[in-house]
Amino acid sequence: MEFFKIILNLPEILSSLYAILMIVGYIPGLIALVKSKDLTGVGKYFWFFIVLTVGISFYNLINTEANIFQVYAVGINLLLGIVCLGIYLIKSRRYSIVIRDLSVFLIVLIILTYLYADKPHITQTVASISIVLAYIGQIGNYYKSKTSAGTSRWLFLIMGTGLMCLITSMTLTHTYPHIIATEAFNFVLIMVCYLQANYYERGLKYEKDSKLGKSS
Numbered sequence: 001m002e003f004f005k006i007i008l009n010l011p012e013i014l015s016s017l018y019a020i021l022m023i024v025g026y027i028p029g030l031i032a033l034v035k036s037k038d039l040t041g042v043g044k045y046f047w048f049f050i051v052l053t054v055g056i057s058f059y060n061l062i063n064t065e066a067n068i069f070q071v072y073a074v075g076i077n078l079l080l081g082i083v084c085l086g087i088y089l090i091k092s093r094r095y096s097i098v099i100r101d102l103s104v105f106l107i108v109l110i111i112l113t114y115l116y117a118d119k120p121h122i123t124q125t126v127a128s129i130s131i132v133l134a135y136i137g138q139i140g141n142y143y144k145s146k147t148s149a150g151t152s153r154w155l156f157l158i159m160g161t162g163l164m165c166l167i168t169s170m171t172l173t174h175t176y177p178h179i180i181a182t183e184a185f186n187f188v189l190i191m192v193c194y195l196q197a198n199y200y201e202r203g204l205k206y207e208k209d210s211k212l213g214k215s216s
Contacts, residue, residue, distance in 0.1 A: 014169035015069035019076050021162030026080040029155035033087045039150035041200070042092075043141040047085040049134030053186070054078045056127035057179055060120040064176045070169060088150075124178035128185055135189030139196060148200040156194035163187040 033039070058074045108126075142148065163183055170180045 011067055011169040011172045012069045014165040014172075015067060015073045018162040018166040018169065019069075019073035021158050021165065022073070022077045022080060025155055025158030025162060026084065028152035028158075029084060030080075030087065032150055032152040032155070033084060033091065036150045038147075039088065039092050040145045041142065041147045041149035041151045041197075042088060043134070043138035046134050046138045046141075047081065047088050049130045049137070051078065051081045051085050053127045053131040053134065053182065054081050056123050056130070057182055060124050060127075060176060060179055064120055064179075066175050066179075067169070067173045070166065070173070070175065073166065120176055121178045124176070124182055128178070128182045131182060131186050131189065135186075135193055138193055139189070142193070142196040142200060146200065148197040151197055153194055153197035153201050156190050156197055160187055160190045160194060163190065 033042075054074060054077050058071070058078050061071045061074055138151075163186055167180060167183050167187065169175075170183065
């Protein structure tokens with residue numbers, strides 16, 4: 001009987017696990033943002049697009065009456081994403097981005113909500129485009145800067161694991177398919193970022209170890 005109870009509650013368990021992994025995953029990301037004096041490894045619009053994507057998904061989960069555990073879990077992701085965006089903007093001193101881009105964000109969100117509140121497939125398509133732009137920008141930034149400074153591979157790995165839990169939970173509860181598609185794009189791209197961050201972090205560690213060896 002206990003086994004069947006677990007199976008029946010699996011979507012809620014997976015959603016809760018996703019929320020826990022998001023919290024744990026954001027910790028190394030937040031530490032990297034706060035401690036690092038060099039933020040060249042962070043894509044200029046990465047956190048902005050992340051917040052936009054998660055914000056739309058959060059709204060559509062509520063609008064389509066999704067599983068309450070999924071709503072809470074994605075809400076936690078949104079809150080932590082906003083915190084990371086705020087820290088990045090403050091540390092990078094790009095205050096013009098706050099005024100210009102957040103104004104655009106609010107205008108776009110208001111227009112989308114007003115025109116397509118009853119058409120989540122349209123707003124969720126915007127979310128999918130946004131997440132692709134977020135990670136394509138980050139992937140390109142890694143390739144261009146050859147550094148992962150200001151980011152953490154563990155952020156991507158733990159969040160990727162959490163996303164797999166969320167996608168499975170959404171599939172089991174027949175969540176709106178466009179939302180599942182957005183999270184699937186998110187998972188694939190976040191794992192590419194993990195591989196890049198892992199590569200550049202290992203390269204940086206090797207470089208530091210080499211310098212220490214020469215100095216000794």
